Amino acid sequence: MYALSVVVALAISSVIVEATGGDWWPVLKALVDGSIKAPGRWGETLGIAAPLLLVALGTVISAKAGLINIGQEGQLLMGAAFAVFFSFRIGGPGPLNVVLLLLFGALGGAVWASAAGLLRYWRGVPEVLSTLLLVFVAVQAVGYGLKWQWLLLADEASRGNRNLVSEQLTKDNRIPRPDIFGNEFPITVYVALALALAVAYVLARTVWGFRLRMLGHNPRAAQRSGVSSTTYGATALAIGGAFAGLAGAAMFAGGGFSFGNYRLVPGFSDFIGWTGLLVALMARERALPAVVAAFVFAMLRTGAGFVNSTGVESRITDVVQGLLVLALLVPPAVVFLRDRRRARAAATERV
Amino acid sequence: MLLIDFFSAVGDVLSSESTYINGALFAALLAFAATGEWVAERSGTLNISVEGMLLSGAFAGALGYHLAESVAVGLMLGGVGGLIIAVVQAEMSHRLTADQFVVGLTLNILVVGLTGFLDREIDPRADYASEVEIPILVDIPLFGQALFGEPWPFYLLYGLVPLSWWLVYRTRWGLELRAAGENPQSADVSGIDVNRRRRQSIYYAGLTSGLGGAYFLFARLATFDDSVIGGQGFIAIAAVIFGGWTLWGTMGGCVLFAGALSFQLSLQGLGYELNTELLQALPYLVTIGAMAIFARRVRPPAALAQPFIRGLK
Numbered sequence: 001m002y003a004l005s006v007v008v009a010l011a012i013s014s015v016i017v018e019a020t021g022g023d024w025w026p027v028l029k030a031l032v033d034g035s036i037k038a039p040g041r042w043g044e045t046l047g048i049a050a051p052l053l054l055v056a057l058g059t060v061i062s063a064k065a066g067l068i069n070i071g072q073e074g075q076l077l078m079g080a081a082f083a084v085f086f087s088f089r090i091g092g093p094g095p096l097n098v099v100l101l102l103l104f105g106a107l108g109g110a111v112w113a114s115a116a117g118l119l120r121y122w123r124g125v126p127e128v129l130s131t132l133l134l135v136f137v138a139v140q141a142v143g144y145g146l147k148w149q150w151l152l153l154a155d156e157a158s159r160g161n162r163n164l165v166s167e168q169l170t171k172d173n174r175i176p177r178p179d180i181f182g183n184e185f186p187i188t189v190y191v192a193l194a195l196a197l198a199v200a201y202v203l204a205r206t207v208w209g210f211r212l213r214m215l216g217h218n219p220r221a222a223q224r225s226g227v228s229s230t231t232y233g234a235t236a237l238a239i240g241g242a243f244a245g246l247a248g249a250a251m252f253a254g255g256g257f258s259f260g261n262y263r264l265v266p267g268f269s270d271f272i273g274w275t276g277l278l279v280a281l282m283a284r285e286r287a288l289p290a291v292v293a294a295f296v297f298a299m300l301r302t303g304a305g306f307v308n309s310t311g312v313e314s315r316i317t318d319v320v321q322g323l324l325v326l327a328l329l330v331p332p333a334v335v336f337l338r339d340r341r342r343a344r345a346a347a348t349e350r351v
Numbered sequence: 352m353l354l355i356d357f358f359s360a361v362g363d364v365l366s367s368e369s370t371y372i373n374g375a376l377f378a379a380l381l382a383f384a385a386t387g388e389w390v391a392e393r394s395g396t397l398n399i400s401v402e403g404m405l406l407s408g409a410f411a412g413a414l415g416y417h418l419a420e421s422v423a424v425g426l427m428l429g430g431v432g433g434l435i436i437a438v439v440q441a442e443m444s445h446r447l448t449a450d451q452f453v454v455g456l457t458l459n460i461l462v463v464g465l466t467g468f469l470d471r472e473i474d475p476r477a478d479y480a481s482e483v484e485i486p487i488l489v490d491i492p493l494f495g496q497a498l499f500g501e502p503w504p505f506y507l508l509y510g511l512v513p514l515s516w517w518l519v520y521r522t523r524w525g526l527e528l529r530a531a532g533e534n535p536q537s538a539d540v541s542g543i544d545v546n547r548r549r550r551q552s553i554y555y556a557g558l559t560s561g562l563g564g565a566y567f568l569f570a571r572l573a574t575f576d577d578s579v580i581g582g583q584g585f586i587a588i589a590a591v592i593f594g595g596w597t598l599w600g601t602m603g604g605c606v607l608f609a610g611a612l613s614f615q616l617s618l619q620g621l622g623y624e625l626n627t628e629l630l631q632a633l634p635y636l637v638t639i640g641a642m643a644i645f646a647r648r649v650r651p652p653a654a655l656a657q658p659f660i661r662g663l664k
Contacts, residue, residue, distance in 0.1 A: 016468075068656060070399075070452055123643040128397060128656050129592055130642070133635040136585060140632035147628075274456050281453045315471070315577075318464020325457045326443065333447035 001331040009327035013320045026310040031320070034306025035299035043183025047255065048272075049298035050185070050192040051076075051247035055276025056283065056290040057192075057199045058109075058243025063285040064203055065236035066216035071116060071131030072244040073273030074138030075109040079245020080252045081142045082108025084152050084166045084264045087173060087253075097173050102249045109245015110238045112138060117234040127237065135273075143266055152264060166264035174262060175254030186254030193291065195243075200287035212236055244273060275301075282328060300324060364617040371497035373616060376570055377583075378609035379505050380405075382602060383563025384587035385594075386515045387556030389601045392591055393519055394552035395532035395545075397656040399455035400440045402584025403462035404557050406577070408433040408564025410466040410475075413575040415565075417475035425477065426504055426565045433561020434554060436462060441550035448660055459584075467577035480504055480569035504566040511559060516598050518555075528552055532652035535659040545659045560584070589638040595649035608634040 014024035036042050055072045062069040083105035087097065116134055119125040145151040146164040154167040175186045203209040215222040215232050223229055251259040251272065260268050275297055282297075283289035304317030364370050384401050391398040411432025415425035436458055444451035480502035488499040519525035530538035531545040539545050564580065572579055586608050593607075594600025615630045642649075 016465075068452070119639065119643055125639070125642045126651060126655070129651070130639060132399070132585075133589060133592075133639050136582070136635045137632045137639075140628040144626070144628035271460070274460075278453055278456060281450045315464045315468040318460055319468060322457050322461025322464060326439070326454070326461075329443060329449040329453060330447060333443075333449050336448060 001334070002328065005327040005330045006324065009323040010320075013316065013323055016319060017316060023310070027307055027316065027320075030306040030310050031300075031303035031317075033303075035303035038306070040183050041302060043180070043185040045295065045298045045302045046183075046189050047177075047185040048301055049294045050189045051251045051255075051259075051272050052276045052279050052297055053192045053196060053291060053294035054188075054247035054250065055244045055273055056280035056294055057195055057287055058240035058247075059277055059280035060199060060283075060285050060287050060290060061203070061212070061243070062113075062236045062240035063280065064209075064216050065212045065233050066219060067120075067233060067237055067240075068128045069113065069116070069131050069237060069240050070128060070277060071113065071135045071138075071273075072240075072277050073269050073271070074131075074135035075112045075241040075244035076248035076251075076273040076276075077138045077142050077269045078112040079105035079107075079109035079242075079248030080264055080268055081145055081152060081248075082111075082245065083249035083252050085145075087169060088152075088154075088167050089150070094172075098175060098253060101173070101253055102246060105249020105252070106242040106246040109248065110242040112245070113241020114234065114238045116241075117237040120237070121230045121234055142264070142268075146264065146266065154263075164266050169253055169262040173253070175250065177254065186250070188250040188254050191250075196287050196291050203287065244276070247272065247276065278325060282325070284332070296328075360618060360621045363621060364614060366493070367617065368493060368496050370613050370617045371494055372500075374606070374610045374613035375497040375501065375505075376567075376609075377612050378605045379501075379508055379570070380563050380567045380583055381587050381590055381605035381609055382508055382512065383566060384556075384560045384584055385590045385601050385605050386512055386598070387559030387563075388587055389591045389594070389596065389598055390515055390519060390528070390559075391549075391552045391556040392596060392655060393532045393652055394528045394549045395535060395652050395654040395657065395659070396445065396451060396549045396553060397588075398440065398553055398556055399452060399585075399588065400436055400458040400462075401556065401560050401587055402580060402582070403455075403459040404433040404436045404560035405564040405567070405580045405584050405587075406462050406466055407436045408561030409568045409572075409579055410470065410564075410575055411561065412565025412568045413475040413477040414473070416477040416569075417473070422478075422480045422504070422569050425569060426507075426562060429565025429568070430558050430561040433557040433559070433564065435557070436561075437553045437557020440557070441553040444658070445546040445549045445553070448658060451656070451658065463577050466575070470575055470577060475575060477568055477573050477575065479573050502566075502570040504562075504569055507562065507566070511562075512598065512602065515555075515559075519598070524548075524551075529652070531659070532654055535654050535657075539659070539661060549659070560587075586634045589634045592651075593634075593638040593641050595641075595645060596651055604634075604638070607637070 017024045017027060034041055035045050055076060059069060059072060083101045086104035087101050091097065112134060116127050116130040119130045120127045146153050146166065149155060152166050154165055175188055177184045177186045203213065211227045212232055215227055215229055219229055248269065252262065252264060259270065279290055279293045279297055283293040300321045304321065307317050384405055388398060388401050408429040412425040412429035415428030416422060440454055440458055443449045443454045482500060483503040485499040489495045519528065527538065527543045528548045530543060531548040535545045568575060590604030590608060591601050593604035611630060611633050
């Protein structure tokens, strides 16, 4: 069924391409080449999958507590900004720098998400709305920071002729990108995978995870049995933000050319936060399926890069990507509705 | 000395008609989108594909003018353009039970790609709509030109906003719609098809947003570009929230946010650079602030953004 709906999505995209005088087959081939087959490409894909997965994991945690956080894009950007501020304005001792930078990034994301948490539990502002609005505030705040040298802006020597750009992270402070079979990707990929396992374990097998899920399923029962919705909810939101911030810092310190080339620039987040949210929701808010979903979304992104060379207007890749996401949404929904119909039929028969 | 200059510049801006004309232009765009979004949110669906609806409407409007050389056709097609996005959003999220945020975000990205792609391939040409001045009223100083001397699609708003109010507060349909937004379980039990009402409210939002996009095209741009809407859809959402989910509050938000934007543009024209980031973040900050202050008194529809599936709470 998944295959069928993907085929339908591709068919629609192909109709669009053909209708405007393009040629469909090379576009599809370019998508596959760009994401996996061409040399060095699957490493690139993994490098993009890692931040997507991190963002998604954070979303899973806050979603389990019954909170709808849709502000990952802003939290990610804030994380990156905190990481930049730390690495150029504070700075840690040598080898520790990378680790501290990542932690600072996580802190940035957590702070931004906690603003929403504060509004939620202190003033009763729904977190759906505050996290969404804070995204746009974050974009402007980082834009502001990039105008001032004491905040994020690089000094004139390393700025070159560019405006609004941070310094470049020096070589020894970057996240290592070992080369495996001709593919290189930052080791944050392993970190993200390990964290996925950890999140799955914590949510399924620990008291804390159980309480969190209880809060999500039935807040009133949770409150009665001593789970403070304020403490647990605010913590879950903060952790969710921390993951997004970590993703931002990891993109900055290990992203290579895909993300600003070790510099913070306007538009740095490049929809990774939004896409990470999509990943989590596609994985139905479970940690391990998010790994697969993150890879699929990363494939679409890297594959898109190769479509330009086929002579078809590159904007088509956004269309393909959108259609594919919508297509992937249909089967689980249809299955869900069918199962319900069957269950209801069975229930009426029994009566 | 500088400060005095600055204040006199502010005075100039505040007393110049063009500030108000620009403000009305942006406010109208926001109002078209926010009216529909308000209806949608009252039915309990946080429709975040307004941005896509606006853009789709603007493109369809340009296409309509390109094909028929008529602003009216362009506007109609614009409405259809918004409606198409609305149908996808509504069917996916309130029939197939897919997550409304996933659908909305995806649609926003999809529409930017699709309109950008089609724009390159087709390159539709549009033109400005003719301006219609309402006699006597247009001569009111300062505001007259801005409110009564506008391109004619602007006047649709004067009908659309009261119509929306009437639909939501004075018809059975509106009552059922609000019930679906406040307590879907009860609404369902009393025989209202909750998801159907929500779908219809999204269609309505798509229609008005599509009109809004087309209006903006004919009033200000006359050529399509995939960045023309540039986040105004999200400001429209902010306006609905700012207005505390009442129609008049929402319109107030539209006027306030559009006014701030126009004020900034006019000041820039006089050579004064305000802190642009702060002004751009202003709608969102003001909205968050208003929510934080009034959150206890003003509350969103109780079931806002909660999907309704019969038998599941």
